[in-house]
Amino acid sequence: MDRFANRFSDVVVANSLAVASDTAARDNYSINRIKIVANALDFSRFDNIGERRNGTRARLGLDPGDVGIIIVANLIPYKGHDDLIEAIALASKVRPNIKLFMAGQDRGIGSALARKAERLGIGRKVQALGVQSDIPGLLAGMDVGVIASHEEGFCNALMEKLAAGLPVVVTTVGGNPEAVSGLPGCVLVQPRAPTDLARGLLEIVDRLPERKTEQEFRQRTMRQRYSIEAMADAYETLYLTGNG
Template sequence: MLLAKELKKRGWKVEVFVLAQGGMLAEPLARAGIRVIHGFQRSSASASSTSADAKSGATPKTHLRVKAMLVLAAFATSLVVRIISTRPGVVHAWLPLTNFVGAVAGRIALAPLVISSRRSLGTYQERWPRLKRMDRVANRLSHVVVANSHAVAADTAARDGYEVDRIAVIPNGLDLSRFDEIGHRRDETRRRLGLNQDEIGIVIVANLIPYKGHEDLIEAFALATEKRSNLKLFMAGQDRGIGPELAKQAQRLGVGSKVHALGTQDDVPGLLAGMDVGVIASHEEGFCNALMEKLTAGLPVVATKVGGNPEAVSGMPGCVLVEPRAPADLARGLLAVLDRLPEPAVDQEFRQRTMRLRYSVGAMVDAYERLYLAGDR
């Protein structure tokens, strides 16, 4: 969305083509004057297939597979028609399923430049092997493959047998203007969260999903509190089913009163303004926006050594990398950062300034414009 909106401001004609109607980004795109095309609506074809499957006694698994193929075919056909009718200079697809459809449709419709995007490590291929085959097809049919970190580029090359030198690396961009005034919000946030002046707030912003490492973090936090009793841990993110188990774990380890699940937060910059240390405990990442937000807020961060995390914290003072799935090492990293508090103000300022230089929306869009224009020639 950030890329689309900024391209629109710079005079590009932009359309967003999506699989299904709705979604939280539809309204801001519409306000920016960007047309959103819905590639598939439930059709008589899908309805008739349901009826036919029922009559023929098809198994639910077979029915779902047939229905998924029909949806995908309808989506791809709609996209081919749209490309032929509008003749865009660039067809740029994002995420595994749409990479496949975008690359196939773009080539069939003879689009001048077809780009697919790898936004994460390919571990999802282990869970859904069919996507591995689709990724390889998308790679072959794309004129350019873009990764959002060097780690993702290397992973793509290794998993898909693709030459790493052919992958363009363009890091994520952040709307850094959201962080402009957070320096004045620390006291307000701490009062709201019940953080006393002598207490240290540790924060993780990640949906409650197993691979985000909350279980490791709670164990590491319990170890750290044995040496530092003035710690509180705040977990911001939607509970995807593991919240109750995490609460039981915290109680079992004797830190139940110090671990606070905040749920989804609309104002992440405001939350980070009241914190002292940020954590990324993930077992896998592509290029972590939550890590970028913590650094932009000026926080020292303890991050697992996965995906693009080492790239994001490279050269950042006060930040520590730890092994994934290793609570003891995570506790070590936490204590190393805590021992530096209060840290020099210049370290916080350096992290904030560096993030603005490296990862602004403007820098990201500049890189994509260069790619689009070079390919267009």
């Protein structure tokens, strides 16, 4: 349906350059007719989340010296949880204070992931939290965010982690490189590569605690790039002029 509609559209909107390129190649569609309008977040949900850090950590059983690592994604193979558990097993040999939290709906692989964590000796370091209604509050208690996906379009979960000020390790798929462009404390790794993922995690963990200026820069930049107002302005310009 998308391919049919694209052929008869004056302009096609994509939410990242990566998605635009994929659409042009897949549909044999001129990339010059594809305009990029990025996704947006309601950043008011992230106001003053630092005040919730201690409460979240206490609820999750994180001690002051623990490093909380978070992935927010439904438990689906292409989201890379399997790779991440391997990476945590490798990284925890160097940094035994690492703990992984997985927030998202179990789509059928949760038991296999739990068995793998036990087999690798990190069962107590991995918690599956299920679906969480308060993602900003959860992120407030974390130290590092991860996107381990094998494929993506433009990842809202990555936007949320950056909006919370977290340093992140992300795979080089979809719009991920665009989202972290120019931001400190962001490490790009290849997908399906647990060793690289572990190396990226350790690179960030070794730098903790970060300078507050880095965290604030990420938060400020995200609000500038991906606000609802910026998205609305981009669409208004597109409708009025036909150009993004």
